[in-house]
Amino acid sequence: MILPNESHQAYCSLPPPNEMILKWAKERPNDIYLKQIINRQFVEFTYADVANNALRLVSALRDLGAKPGDKVALISKNCAEWFICDLAMMLGDYISVPIFPTAGADTIEYCLSHSGSQHIIVGKLDDSEAVITVLNEMPNVISIALPYDSAPKCQYYYQDLIKQYPPSSERVQHHDDKLMSLVYTSGTSGQPKGAMLTYGAFTWSVQQLINLINLREDDRLFSYLPLAHITERVYIFGTSIQGGVQTAFPESLETFIEDVRMQRPTFFISVPRLWTLFQQRILDKLPQRKLNILLKVPFLNSLIKRKIADSLGLNNARILGCGSAPVSPALLSWYHQIGLNITEAWGMTESFAYSTINYPFRADKIGTVGNSGPGVKIKIAEDGEILVLSKGLFSGYYNNDIATKESFDNEGWLHTGDIGSIDSDGYLSIQGRKKDTFKTAKGKFVAPVPIEKKLFEYSRVEMMCMIGLGLPAPILLVVPHAFPHFDRSRYERTTEKIIKRINAEVETHEQIKGVLMIKEPWSIANGILTPTLKIKRHVLEKKYHEIGQNWPKDQLIVWEK
Numbered sequence: 001m002i003l004p005n006e007s008h009q010a011y012c013s014l015p016p017p018n019e020m021i022l023k024w025a026k027e028r029p030n031d032i033y034l035k036q037i038i039n040r041q042f043v044e045f046t047y048a049d050v051a052n053n054a055l056r057l058v059s060a061l062r063d064l065g066a067k068p069g070d071k072v073a074l075i076s077k078n079c080a081e082w083f084i085c086d087l088a089m090m091l092g093d094y095i096s097v098p099i100f101p102t103a104g105a106d107t108i109e110y111c112l113s114h115s116g117s118q119h120i121i122v123g124k125l126d127d128s129e130a131v132i133t134v135l136n137e138m139p140n141v142i143s144i145a146l147p148y149d150s151a152p153k154c155q156y157y158y159q160d161l162i163k164q165y166p167p168s169s170e171r172v173q174h175h176d177d178k179l180m181s182l183v184y185t186s187g188t189s190g191q192p193k194g195a196m197l198t199y200g201a202f203t204w205s206v207q208q209l210i211n212l213i214n215l216r217e218d219d220r221l222f223s224y225l226p227l228a229h230i231t232e233r234v235y236i237f238g239t240s241i242q243g244g245v246q247t248a249f250p251e252s253l254e255t256f257i258e259d260v261r262m263q264r265p266t267f268f269i270s271v272p273r274l275w276t277l278f279q280q281r282i283l284d285k286l287p288q289r290k291l292n293i294l295l296k297v298p299f300l301n302s303l304i305k306r307k308i309a310d311s312l313g314l315n316n317a318r319i320l321g322c323g324s325a326p327v328s329p330a331l332l333s334w335y336h337q338i339g340l341n342i343t344e345a346w347g348m349t350e351s352f353a354y355s356t357i358n359y360p361f362r363a364d365k366i367g368t369v370g371n372s373g374p375g376v377k378i379k380i381a382e383d384g385e386i387l388v389l390s391k392g393l394f395s396g397y398y399n400n401d402i403a404t405k406e407s408f409d410n411e412g413w414l415h416t417g418d419i420g421s422i423d424s425d426g427y428l429s430i431q432g433r434k435k436d437t438f439k440t441a442k443g444k445f446v447a448p449v450p451i452e453k454k455l456f457e458y459s460r461v462e463m464m465c466m467i468g469l470g471l472p473a474p475i476l477l478v479v480p481h482a483f484p485h486f487d488r489s490r491y492e493r494t495t496e497k498i499i500k501r502i503n504a505e506v507e508t509h510e511q512i513k514g515v516l517m518i519k520e521p522w523s524i525a526n527g528i529l530t531p532t533l534k535i536k537r538h539v540l541e542k543k544y545h546e547i548g549q550n551w552p553k554d555q556l557i558v559w560e561k
Contacts, residue, residue: 011173011174011175011176012173012174012175012176012199012200012203013176013200013203013204014200014203014204014207015203016090016174016180016199016202016203017086017087017090017203017237017238017241017242018087018090018091018172018174020241020242020244021047021050021051021054021087021091021241022051022171024047024051024241024244025047025048025050025051025052028047028244029046029047029048030046030047030048031046031047031244031246032044032045032046032246033045033046033047033049033050033240033244033246033247034050034080034083034084034246034247034248034249035080035246035247035248035249035263036079036080036081036248036249037248037249037250037251037255037259037262038251039251040251040255040258042248042262043080045080045084047244050080050083050084050087051087051167052167053084053088053162054084054085054087054088054091055088055091055167055168056161056162056165056166056167056168057084057085057088057092057158057161057162057165058088058091058092058167058168058170059165059166059167059168060144060156060161060162060164060165061088061092061094061119062092062168063165064119064142064144064156065118065119065142066092066094066118066119068092068093068094068172069093069094069095070094070095070117070118070119071094071095071096071097071115071116071117071118071182072089072094072095072096072097072117072119072120072121073096073097073098073099073111073112073115073117073119073120073121074086074089074096074097074098074099074120074121074123074228075098075099075100075101075103075108075120075121075122075123075125075131075228076101076121076122076123076124076125076146076148076151077101077123077124077125077126077226078124078223078224078225078226078227078232078249078250079123079124079146079148079249080249081123081146081147081158082123082227083223083237083240083241083247085121085146086098086227086237087241090172090174090180090199091168091170091172092168092170092172093170093172093174095179095180095181095182096180096181096182097111097112097115097117097181097182097184097194098181098183098227098228098233099111099184099228100226100228100229100531101123101124101125101126101226101228101531102126102226102524102525102531103130103531104130105129105130105131105133105134107184107192108130108131108134109134109137109138110191110192111184111192111194112134112138112141113138114184114194114398114399115182115184115194115398117141118140118141118142119141119142119143119144120135120141120142120143120144121143121144121145121146121158122143122144122145122146122151122152122154123145123146123148123151124146124148124150124151125150125151125152126150126253128150128151128152131152132152132153135152135154142155142156143155143156144156144157144158144161145157145158146158147159174199175199175200176198176199176200176201177198177200177395178198178199178200179196179197179198179395180197180198180199180202181197181202181233182194182195182196182197182398183195183197183228183230183233183349184228185349193397193398193400193403194397194398194399194400195230195349195350195394195397195398196394196395196396196397196398197230197352197394197395198394198395200391201352201391201392201393201394201395202234202238202352202392203238203242204375204390204391204392205234205238205351205352205353205354205390205392206234206238206239206242207242208354208373208374208375208376208392209234209235209238209239209354209373210239210242210243211374212357212359212373212374213267213319213359215239215243215245215267216243216245216266217243217244217245218266219243219245219246219266219267219318220245220246220247220248220263220264220265220266220267220316221236221239221240221245221246221247221248221265221266221267221268222236222247222248222249222250222259222260222263222265222268223236223237223240223247223248223249224249224250224256224259225269225270225271225324226531226532228531229324229349229531229532230347230348230349230352230353231269231323231324231347231353232269233353234352234353234354235269235321235353236269239267248262248263248265257311257312257313258313259313260312260313260314261312261313262313263313264313264314264315264316265313265314265316265317266316266317266318266319267317267318267319267321268314268317268319268320268321269320269321269322269323270320270321270322271322271323271324271325271532271533272322272324272325272326272327272328272331273325273462273463273533275322275327275331275335275342276331276462277462278312279331279334279335280460280462280481282308282311282338283460286308291304291338295337295338302339304338305338305339305340306339308338308339308340309339309340314340317340319343319359320335320340320341320342320343321342321343321344321345322342322343322344322345323344323345323346323347323353324532324533324534325532325533325534326430326432326449326452326453327344328453328456328457329366329367329453329457330456330457330458331456332344332366332367333363333366336363336366341361341363342361343357343358343359343361343370344357344358344366344368344369344370345357345358345359345369345370346369346370346418346428346430348416349394350393350394350407350414350416351376351388351390351392351393351394351414351416352392352393352394354373354376354390354392355372355373355376355378355388355390355416356369356370356371356372356373356376356378356427356428357369357370357371357373358370358371358427365425365427367429368423368427368428368429369427369428369429369430370427370428371425371426371427371428372426372428375390375391375392376388376389376390376392377389377390378422378428379413379422380420380421380422381415383434384419384420384421384431385415385416385417385418385419385434386416386418386419386420386428386430387409387413387414387415387416388413388414388416389411389412389413389414393412393414417433417434417435418430418432418433418434419431419432419433419434419437419447430449431447431449431450432447432448432449432450433449436448436449436537438467438468438469438470438541439469439470440468440469440470440471440472440473440474440509441470441471441472442472442473442509444509444510446466446468446474446509446510448465448466448467448468448474448537451466451502451506451510451512452464452465452466454502454505455476455498455502458498458501458502459494459495459498460481461478461479461480461481462479462481463478463479463521463522463535464476464477464478464479465477465535465537465540466512467537467540467541467544467545467548468548469541469545470545470549471513471545471548471549472513472548472549472551473509473511473512473513473551474510474511474512474513475512475513475514475515475516475544475547475548475551476499476512476514476515476516477515477516477518477540477544478495478515478516478517478518479518479521479522480517480518488559492557495515495556495557496556496557499512499515499556513548513551514548514551514552514555514556514557514558515556515557515558516544516547516558516559516560517557517558517559517560518560519559519560519561520560522535527539528540
């Protein structure tokens with residue numbers, strides 16, 4: 001399904017990324033565009049380098065049998081070559097199929113088979129076992145390895161190919177409705193769906209964002225959230241190429257904070273879990289009580305704020321962002337208290353991650369996800385579902401007409417699956433996913449997300465999830481933060497106080513019957529988190545249903561054995 005656009009020009013109404021890299025290579029050939037940290041040093045790529053390498057890769061892919069319109073998969077952690085490969089696919093008229101670098105073998109195989117990709121580019125990986133398994137099972141898929149030690153052995157090597165082949169002389173032109181990429185949604189349930197992203201919708205969303213935040217040529221970006229996810233693809237890749245802005249990439253997770261300090265980004269986006277980890281890191285060194293005292297001293301207040309921002313490498317950041325999953329308003333208020341204003345935004349793959357944004361930042365609107373971005377219309381359906389209309393919407397799901405039809409109404413409004421409300425100023429608050437709402441054994445419906453948000457405000461817990469589908473009453477699953485000198489009995493007393501407080505604030509059928517302290521932290525590897533760190537509630541519902549069904553009487557807290 002292709003949504004009607006207001007403009008049906010022969011080519012893109014805004015220049016797409018493939019045209020922009022050629023423009024910058026011509027106008028600013030020697031300016032540094034990409035900076036990859038390797039062995040604690042920046043390896044730099046000018047605009048001319050990036051364009052040259054991308055065009056050489058186009059020639060190589062042509063010779064390896066990839067024809068215009070073919071799907072080409074890409075699986076790698078963020079790196080300079082990720083940008084170069086993405087640009088090469090646009091320059092060569094290929095359709096990119098990015099895959100999360102943490103995906104398991106089943107997901108990788110599904111994305112390749114479903115999309116019909118016959119070529120795959122493989123780069124930096126924490127664990128290459130899943131990719132190796134798939135490549136062995138699909139020997140007809142041609143593989144290319146990027147120049148990193150963690151990439152598995154492939155049939156061809158990127159460095160060899162760009163040395164061997166000359167830059168392509170082809171200059172492809174794209175139109176607004178042309179398919180640019182298939183992005184497989186990570187999904188908290190079921191098989192991933194391939195969202196069809198067009199050039200027109202992508203460039204429109206990116207340009208709206210650039211205009212809104214007033215992106216400048218001297219801004220500095222830092223790319224580390226998975227580029228297979230739409231937020232990083234639009235907010236970082238898209239703005240960097242459209243705006244001609246320098247972008248750096250980390251060396252590893254172990255050196256992450258040091259890497260941020262090396263780049264000192266002016267525009268930095270993270271996810272709730274990482275903002276929480278940053279907070280814990282700060283509080284482990286500077287406990288809240290001491291921090292409160294220091295912030296009350298006028299001449300120390302600004303000094304402490306500067307030191308904290310500097311320690312995170314964010315002292316030059318003029319825009320901080322948070323998205324991808326629900327975040328506690330208390331966490332954003334805490335950062336506001338220490339002088340770091342985090343703009344919360346909301347969107348989804350299907351809306352190019354650009355729907356609402358709290359920018360310019362308003363502290364009084366913490367707890368909302370902002371108001372609709374320029375060019376975006378938002379409304380609430382009768383059942384509370386949030387609907388979105390803009391030029392920046394996806395074109396449907398690849399080879400899935402049923403799911404596509406379910407996504408849009410007759411007027412082109414996108415049904416997001418999120419439940420929310422809009423205040424008198426037009427700011428949107430989200431109550432959670434329609435499918436997250438569960439019915440207990442008593443026949444009463446419970447919306448867990450608002451309750452979880454309150455719990456995050458009252459506690460210093462990294463991860464939690466409330467379940468209750470078919471249970472006598474809801475129970476709370478908690479992954480305790482690994483405090484130094486952990487005192488279990490003290491932690492239980494604190495938990496009891498918090499649950500007593502929350503139960504006094506909610507309806508009787510929403511009250512938490514018990515708290516299960518989880519033994520093993522949730523992760524992508526053990527199947528509880530999606531690649532974008534969202535919790536798969538349905539997996540936890542199934543795993544802990546029996547425990548919830550047989551919860552011991554008069555016992556609030558149980559530790560998983």
